[in-house]
Amino acid sequence: MNDNAFNALAHEQRRTLLLDLLEHNPQGAKVESSTGHSVLTDAEQGIQVAMYHSHLPKLEDYGYIEWDEDTNEISKGPQFDEIRPLLEFLASNGPE
Template sequence: MDEYFQALADAHRRRLLVALLEHNPQRDSIVVPEDVHEGEKSLEALQIEFYHVHLPQLEEAGFILWNRDTHEVMRGPRFDEIRPLLELLHNHADELPDDWL
């Protein structure tokens, strides 16, 4: 459980993982950070942060697959393990503080 909460401890990682809920893992991917950028940081700063912190952590945990060349992210082999927590966040987003997702 600690590993799941560690993955969800940052809003950028939460946004990325929740965004993957709505994508077909066989056909769709997310381009990071463009597809999860919310404007609170510059796109360039966020890209550096994703590349050096968030994506390696999520990939190591097995929650995502990351193509470093194209910056595309897909569901990883362990994505379904964290799915119930992501669905809970997604389904109750309107009840959570704005900065949670």
């Protein structure tokens, strides 16, 4: 295990995305509106900007994901198995 794994899991949005990939590969990168409307709230837009400009590039640099920016599809990257044990631990010991 290296610092990249802990850094990747340090932020809730990155952690959630990686846990989702553990269960369902691939995933969409688009942030969904919690209000059910087609327009994102300011907070949701902020989350989407952070995902596209910070979180997704970081996870891709670490090799944990592969991100197709044209289709907004995210799949497990070549280093995903490096972080899998931590993700499995979090998934089995998370809040109930």
